[in-house]
Amino acid sequence: MRLWAVASNTFKExxxxxxxxxILLFAIALILISLVxxxxxxxxxxxxxxxxxxxxxxxxxLLIAIFIGIRLMVQEMEQRTVYLILSKPxxxxxFVLGKYLGLACTLALNVLLMSVTLWAVVxxxxxxxxFGLAPxxxxxxxxxxxxxxxxxxxxxxxxxxxSALFTLIIFVIGHTTSFLRDFILLYPDKPLLWLFKAIYTxxxxxxxxxxxxxxxxxxxxxxxxxxxxxxxxxxxxxxxxILTVMVFEKKDLx
Amino acid sequence: xxxxxxQIEGLTKIYKGELGQKPVIGIxxxxxxxREGEVFAFxxxxxxxxxxxxxxxxxxxxxxxxxILIMGLPLTSRDAMRRVGYLPExxxxxxxxxxxxxxxxxxxxxxxxxxxxxRRIPEVLGLVGxxxxxxxxxxxxxxxxxxxxxxxxxxxxxxxxLILDEPMSAxxxxxxxxxxxxxxxxxxxxxxxxxxxxxxxxAELVADRIGILKKGRLVxxxxxxxxxxxxxxxxxxxxxxxxxRPSKSALQSYDFETQGRKILVRLEREDDLPSLLRGITRAGxxxxxxxxxxxxxxxxFMAEIGR
Numbered sequence: 001m002r003l004w005a006v007a008s009n010t011f012k013e014x015x016x017x018x019x020x021x022x023i024l025l026f027a028i029a030l031i032l033i034s035l036v037x038x039x040x041x042x043x044x045x046x047x048x049x050x051x052x053x054x055x056x057x058x059x060x061x062l063l064i065a066i067f068i069g070i071r072l073m074v075q076e077m078e079q080r081t082v083y084l085i086l087s088k089p090x091x092x093x094x095f096v097l098g099k100y101l102g103l104a105c106t107l108a109l110n111v112l113l114m115s116v117t118l119w120a121v122v123x124x125x126x127x128x129x130x131f132g133l134a135p136x137x138x139x140x141x142x143x144x145x146x147x148x149x150x151x152x153x154x155x156x157x158x159x160x161x162x163s164a165l166f167t168l169i170i171f172v173i174g175h176t177t178s179f180l181r182d183f184i185l186l187y188p189d190k191p192l193l194w195l196f197k198a199i200y201t202x203x204x205x206x207x208x209x210x211x212x213x214x215x216x217x218x219x220x221x222x223x224x225x226x227x228x229x230x231x232x233x234x235x236x237x238x239x240x241x242i243l244t245v246m247v248f249e250k251k252d253l254x
Numbered sequence: 255x256x257x258x259x260x261q262i263e264g265l266t267k268i269y270k271g272e273l274g275q276k277p278v279i280g281i282x283x284x285x286x287x288x289r290e291g292e293v294f295a296f297x298x299x300x301x302x303x304x305x306x307x308x309x310x311x312x313x314x315x316x317x318x319x320x321x322i323l324i325m326g327l328p329l330t331s332r333d334a335m336r337r338v339g340y341l342p343e344x345x346x347x348x349x350x351x352x353x354x355x356x357x358x359x360x361x362x363x364x365x366x367x368x369x370x371x372x373r374r375i376p377e378v379l380g381l382v383g384x385x386x387x388x389x390x391x392x393x394x395x396x397x398x399x400x401x402x403x404x405x406x407x408x409x410x411x412x413x414x415x416l417i418l419d420e421p422m423s424a425x426x427x428x429x430x431x432x433x434x435x436x437x438x439x440x441x442x443x444x445x446x447x448x449x450x451x452x453x454x455x456x457a458e459l460v461a462d463r464i465g466i467l468k469k470g471r472l473v474x475x476x477x478x479x480x481x482x483x484x485x486x487x488x489x490x491x492x493x494x495x496x497x498x499r500p501s502k503s504a505l506q507s508y509d510f511e512t513q514g515r516k517i518l519v520r521l522e523r524e525d526d527l528p529s530l531l532r533g534i535t536r537a538g539x540x541x542x543x544x545x546x547x548x549x550x551x552x553x554x555f556m557a558e559i560g561r
Contacts, residue, residue, distance in 0.1 A: 005362035009348070016350040079346040084407065087312035087342075088363045089335040253314040254269070 003094045003101070006085070010102025014068055015109075023063045024110050030056035031117045038125065046125050050216040053118035054136055057111060058212075061144030062171055064107065069151030070163045072099055082253060093245040100152060100241060104145055111141045135226040136215035142233030143209040147171055149240040156248045173199065174206030208232045258326070259415050259446045260288035260311070265320035267306050280306035282470045284320070288448055288463075290414075293441050295457035295478075296450040297551075298467030299559060304450035305343060307467075308419045311448075312340050324415065336364060339413035343420040343450075345404040349393030353384060353403055356392060357410055364411040378406040383432060398429045405436065416440065418449040422456050434460055458551040466558045474558045482548055489521040491530060492542040499537035516542060 014020055034052035038045035076082040076099075085095060115137050122130050150170045154163035173180075180200045184193060209229045214221045267280035281303040288294045296304050309315040311322055313329050327334035347356055354375055361371040379385050382402040387395075395403065401424050408416060421437075422430045430453075437447060437460050451457045457464060458478065466474040474481070494515050502510075508530065510519040521527055527544070534541055 001365055002363050005359055009351075009359045012355075013348065013350055080342055080344075081346060081348060083309075083312070083314055083342040084340070084345060084347070084360070084404075085363065086314060087335070087338070087340040088360070089332040089365075090363050250316070252269075252316060253309065 002090045003098045006090070006095055006098025007102040007105065010072065010099050011105045014072075014103055014106040017068060019067050020064065020106065020110070023060060023067065024113065026063075027056045027060035027110075027114055028117050030059075031114060031121060035121055035124070046122065046130075047216050049121055049125055050118070050130070050133060051212070053114075053121065054133070054140065054212045054216070057114050057118075057137065057140045058143065060110070060114065061107070061140065061147055062168075064110075064144065065147040065151040065167055065171075066164045068106075069103060069148040070155045070160050070167065072103060073152060073155040074160050074163075077253065086253065092249050096152070096156075096245050096248050097241065100149065100244075103148060107144055107148065108141065111137065111144070133215050135221055136212050139209040139211055139226065139229045139233065142230060142237075143206055146204060146206070146209070146233055146237050146240065147174075149237045149244070153240050153244040153247065156244055156251065170203065171206070174204045175210075177203055177205045178207055204236050205232075256290040256292070258287050259290050259292075259324065260286065260294075260448060261321075261323040261326075262286040262307075262311075263321045265307070265310060265322060266318045267303075267310055267315060268318045279303075279470045280315075281310070281467075284472055286465060286472065286475065288446060290446055291441070291444055293437065293447045293460055293462045294449070295461035295464045296448065296467065297452065297454065297457060297464055297555060298450075299452065301469075302467040303470040304467055305419055306470075308340075308417055308448075308450060311417060312338070336411060337414045339408035339411060339416045341401075341404045341408040341416075341418045341421055344397075344424050345400065347392050347395075347400060347403060347407075349391070352389050352391055353379065353395075353406075354388035356403065357388075357407060360407045361410050366411070374410060374412070378409045381409065381436065382406045397424045398426060401425055401429070401433075405433070409440075413445070415446045415448065418447065420451060421449055422451065422453055430456060454551045454555055464551070466555060468559055474554070478551065481554055482551065488547045489524060489527060490543070490545045490547060491519045491521065491527070491534075492516050492545075493519075493534050494540040494542060496538040496540070500533050500539065504533065 031053045034049040034056070037052055038049040041048045076085075082095075086092060115133075118133065119129050122128075122133075147167060147170065151163060151167045154166045158166070177200055180196055183190075184196055184200060187193070209232070211221050211225065211229065262284055265284040265286075266282050269278045269280055271277045284303075284307060296307065298304050306315065310317050311324070311329070313335075322329055324331075324334040325337060329335070348359075351359065357375045357378065358371055361374060366374065375388070376385065379388055382405050384399065384402050384406065387399065387403075392400070392403065401421070405418075405421065408418070422433050425433055434456060437449075440447060441460070449457075461478055463477050464475065464481070465472055492513075495517060505517070505519065508519045508521070508526075510517055519530060521530065524546075531541070531544075
């Protein structure tokens with residue numbers, strides 16, 4: 001109950017946050033603009049719309065992680081509301097997970113709203129709802145969830161600016177680890193290879209959660225790839241949240 | 255003998271210095287007991303370690319050394335924390351919630367069932383004088399209202415022990431009077447109260463016992479009555495002389511001053527009082543008043559802090 005109390009309060013906090021509403025409106029506007037952009041691309045309107053729409057969702061996730069995820073914990077400390085809550089019979093892990101779950105619920109609602117918008121746009125264009133986009137959307141949601149988990153982790157031990165920077169770095173590296181792997185394979189004798197190997201091993205491979213291309217191109221994505229992506233995302237989120245709890249459990253709230 | 259509600263032994267908190275700075279002592283070797291039903295005022299100037307101690311008592315900080323028991327239970331015990339209410343210094347509450355929503359959230363953290371929450375929220379709002387503000391957004395609250403709502407959340411679980419950090423510092427005189435009355439009401443109801451303050455007059459009016467902190471060390475502790483009683487100061491004797499008698503030359507051995515028609519004599523020693531009174535009576539002078547000057551809490555505080 002305590003965990004859900006924190007989660008539902010965080011849900012209210014984020015839902016009533018004007019920044020979130022603005023980012024959501026921006027993302028929905030982007031999806032709607034894709035109708036116009038689609039018109040310019042002769043013969044590929046649908047693909048462009050879907051591509052544009054799914055990219056807007058990913059971008060939405062990154063913005064949410066930076067503007068909402070980081071603020072979530074920082075605000076609790078700056079406003080000293082965290083003192084009130086953690087002096088009560090609640091464990092710190094319950095607080096961290098509650099905050100995360102609350103935001104995850106808000107994100108789910110927002111992704112759903114964007115998905116409905118995208119499906120409506122596709123319906124206008126194709127005359128049918130393309131449910132083939134659903135697995136890609138599910139994995140986008142997992143990606144957003146993972147980025148937000150990292151944002152939460154960084155915000156427990158560093159400043160908001162550095163947290164934003166680190167989160168951005170995770171996002172960029174997460175989408176380029178395949179280049180790292182290629183680099184390691186191509187140049188096994190280069191100096192600092194151990195560093196690249198370490199980064200490749202530790203950093204999340206966000207491409208495991210990216211099946212946008214296949215969904216847009218109507219290429220069959222094997223169910224096990226979706227399942228793998230889902231479990232990969234879930235496992236990584238759990239790992240990052242455990243790290244967050246470990247850091248937060250030892251933190252002096254000065 | 256009343257039960258010990260707060261038991262602190264050898265409590266030390268040293269903050270690690272950041273980026274080459276020296277470590278800072280927050281609190282050092284603090285031993286303290288607070289008993290059931292007591293109102294204990296924790297006094298000291300800014301930076302003395304009051305908030306550090308309170309944060310250690312509420313698990314917001316981790317001690318470098320030492321031990322704290324609440325009602326005989328360690329702080330890690332959920333049962334101990336269920337019986338504590340805490341109000342941080344100048345709390346900022348969740349502005350996006352209404353007063354009622356906020357209290358409901360806090361009550362849910364205490365696992366209060368729905369029917370009890372519905373009964374308890376109007377009760378505590380009434381107690382702090384915010385009955386008609388349950389539906390109002392907290393972001394529109396004044397600082398004083400925020401403090402009252404902060405107290406309401408500290409009372410939501412009907413705690414046996416209340417820990418209040420500078421509860422009256424953000425309040426206007428009326429708010430402070432109301433707050434004092436609430437504290438006295440809670441004391442009457444048998445609650446134990448531990449509060450920090452640098453407003454000595456408020457502490458003097460409500461506290462049974464005080465502790466004075468200086469640079470992280472407890473330099474004085476005891477019952478307020480004992481501390482003030484054991485430090486009787488001067489006695490002020492005022493009289494109107496009878497045709498210039500007793501003469502000023504007869505008063506040479508005393509510290510005195512003329513105040514219009516009256517003469518005020520300050521006696522440092524109580525033993526000098528009978529002979530002075532005999533002299534005044536023999537001269538046929540009119541005695542106006544004999545006032546023993548008790549040391550105020552401020553005198554005690556300044557004596558300890560100024561040492």
